[in-house]
Amino acid sequence: MQKAALAIIFISVIINTASMVYGTMLVGTAIDKYIMVFDFDGLARFCFMLAAVYSVSALTSWLQTRFSVILSNKAIQQIRHDLFDKLGGLSIRYFDSKPHGELMSRLTNDVDNIWQALNQSIVQLISSGLSIIMTLIAMFIISPLLTLIALLIVPSGIVITKIVAKHSKKHFAAQQKILGELNATIEETISGQKVVKIFGRERIIIKNFAEKNENLRSVGIKAQFLSSIIWPAMNSLNNIGFALVAFIGGGLILSGNTTLTIGKISNMLIYSKQLSRPINEMANLFSSLQSAIAGAERVFEVMEEKPEPLDGKPITQIKGKVEFKNVTFGYNAEAQVLKNVTITAEPGSTIALVGPTGAGKTTIVNLLTRFYDVDEGSILIDGNDIRTLDRNTLRKNLGMVLQDTYLFSSSIRENIRYGRPDATDEEVEQAAIHANVHKFIAHFPNGYDTILSDGGEGISQGQRQLISIARAILASPSILILDEATSNIDTRTEKNIQQALLKLMEGRTSFVIAHRLSTIRDANEILVINDGQIIEKGNHDAIYNKKGFYYNLYNGHRVRD
Incomplete structure (x- = not known):
């Protein structure tokens, strides 16, 4: 033609x-x-x-x-x-x-x-x-x-x-x-x-x-x-x-x-x-x-910009063991954000990342998802260096609920279905029920077919996060990342979704970052990060009783709550 x-x-x-x-x-x-x-x-x-x-x-x-x-x-x-x-x-x-x-x-x-x-x-x-x-x-x-x-x-x-x-x-x-x-x-x-x-x-x-x-x-x-x-x-x-x-x-x-x-x-x-x-x-x-x-x-x-390499080997099934081995990383050459970080997460375990703003918590998530690659060291999933894995299949096995939730100009149903386009309407609604957002959606005249504006304007930040959580539940990932997932949800709503989140995390390796430290008390391991380094680690009782950095951080948060 x-x-x-x-x-x-x-x-x-x-x-x-x-x-x-x-x-x-x-x-x-x-x-x-x-x-x-x-x-x-x-x-x-x-x-x-x-x-x-x-x-x-x-x-x-x-x-x-x-x-x-x-x-x-x-x-x-x-x-x-x-x-x-x-x-x-x-x-x-x-x-x-x-x-x-x-x-x-x-x-x-x-x-x-x-x-x-x-x-x-x-x-x-x-x-x-x-x-x-x-x-x-x-x-x-x-x-x-x-x-x-x-x-x-x-x-x-x-x-x-x-x-x-x-x-x-x-x-x-x-x-x-x-x-x-x-x-x-x-x-x-x-x-x-x-x-x-x-x-x-x-x-x-x-x-x-x-x-x-x-x-x-x-x-x-x-x-x-x-x-x-x-x-x-x-x-x-x-x-x-x-x-x-x-x-x-x-x-x-x-x-x-x-x-x-x-x-x-x-x-x-x-x-x-x-x-x-x-x-x-x-x-x-x-x-x-x-x-x-x-x-x-x-x-x-x-x-002429170089695209992300797509030459890694595909990974179809992930058991969930995640290892950070002596990882060092900086967004630019002048400043290192993470310094010689080592983490081991066994399949099905929950790892909580806590620390002050700018400590490097979100950077760990960015490296795990391969938004960035490490400068030194390596990150392994089930023994495979993630730099050798295909990015697309890796990310399909990861579920994320970000601090800054983004919803698209589409129906609520399609926003929940975003990570799994082949999901049925019944599966979408079931995911919404688990995320405790079904009743809220049902109040709209068009229900799940309600069209959201750009970024989800018109509904509250907490409601946007609940829809984002439903999206992650529906995707059913092998590894779950909750980056400040409940930071913008009121206390009542937070309690309602904790049980659903715990059910979602069952059998999945989960990395959780939370403002409210009370929400991660049951984590298998808490990593306290400051200035790009892990300064304390262990379960809540173990590191709390040390009366160190975590002790002060936890009590400070409890007073504010």
């Missing part, structure tokens, strides 16, 4: 350009053969012929436009798909290092700029180039001398274009970069609107936005101003060329040149304008092409 559309476009461009050039030649013939001798009957017949030629031109122009739109939209669809697919294969480290709004700008603004170039600029460039060639051939056939005179403007046009391109390219690239930063600010502000308002930061946010918006305006003016110089400059040069052809051609006829006629001079004048038209069009396309090039560079920057 694409090859056929491309062939139709090229054939249409050739026929369209040839018919325009031929039609102009016929006008000259009409002047010399019919108008100059007052043959009105012949002129009338000739006009029908000319109308047929221009009808062919109109038809091929329509075909060219129609199929170029089809082809460009298909191409941009593929680019969007490939870019989105690429983003889906990139690591969490990449997303943590890039503002989300900036990435969204690449998927929208930058891709749209490429689409503009594909939809209009590329075909128009081909058409303009072909028009220049055919027009020059026709002009040389009529008068090589006048053709060379008309071409005197071309070197000047090339020089102007090169100078402008050199200086404007950096401004177009800066424009796309700042636009991405502006989108990142917008996305961040909208997502954190409650925080902005509660701290009264509206004026500061608006000021920050205004500064970036002003930078975008300034760079945009520079880019557009430089590119806009080309059209008036080229138009002026073309008018000079037109005047030279008219003056010298007319002078040659008056001096007795027998090879030139009024019709041929008319042809040369029309051709000189036709020669300037594609040149002017190419000048007008300059800014959109520069924007497209800047956008393409940003798109291909993402496409």
